[in-house]
Amino acid sequence: MKASAYEECYGAIVAIWKDEGGNTLDDIALMATINSVLANRFTTYYWTGFYRVCGDRLVVGPYIGTVGCLQIQFGKGVCGTAAARRETLIVPDVNQFPGHIACDAASKSEIVVPLFDPAGELIGMLDIDSDQFDAFDEEDRAGLERIVGLFRQT
Ligand code: SME
Numbered sequence: 001m002k003a004s005a006y007e008e009c010y011g012a013i014v015a016i017w018k019d020e021g022g023n024t025l026d027d028i029a030l031m032a033t034i035n036s037v038l039a040n041r042f043t044t045y046y047w048t049g050f051y052r053v054c055g056d057r058l059v060v061g062p063y064i065g066t067v068g069c070l071q072i073q074f075g076k077g078v079c080g081t082a083a084a085r086r087e088t089l090i091v092p093d094v095n096q097f098p099g100h101i102a103c104d105a106a107s108k109s110e111i112v113v114p115l116f117d118p119a120g121e122l123i124g125m126l127d128i129d130s131d132q133f134d135a136f137d138e139e140d141r142a143g144l145e146r147i148v149g150l151f152r153q154t
Contacts, residue, residue: 006143009037013147027052027115027123027151032062034126034147039064046107047129050115051079053122058083061124068127069103077101079125082112086122088141092134104129111136113144115151123151 016033017023031050039048049063051072058072058079075084077099082089089112094100107129115124126148130136 002137002139003143005041006139006146009041009143010147012037013150017150023153028062030150031124034150035062035064038128038147044130044132044135045128046131047104047127049128050124050126051083052124053083058125063127065129066104066106069101072101078110078112079127082114083122083125086114088113088145090136090141092136094129106131108133109135111140111144113141113148115148118152120152 013033017030022029022033035048035050039045047063047065047068049065049068050061051058052061056074058074060068060070072080074080078089078091078094078097078101091097091100091110094102094107094110108131110127110129113126114122115126117123126144128136128144
């Protein structure tokens, strides 16, 4: 079910990227495109956006949703922890995650996926929040990891 929705999103993002010469643009253009396609397809997403690696911290990038925190230290919160580990984190209940950064009290669960550049360097995180508990699973992980794999190709 979700797998086919992610397939559709992947196809839409790649089509826009190819048709409009996205590979001559920058990561922000790809982030904004991914946000729009995902947030419009998955209306259950409460917050969809990116944090970018800037030195020793993450700084907010393009997002769709309520106001997000501007910066997150590596190792802090869900994003900072996933960034330090360089791996996807699925958190079914953010209240149970030690050090969770509550930008918006309505956020109940989240998935955070790392982005890598073509050299394999960590360049940021895709952060998606839901206002429902336990909203994300392995289908989301697979679908989102495939989409952010596009940053490796830019
Ligand atoms: N929940 C995140 C902070 C960012 S917001 O959700 C937009 C975290 O703990 O990393």
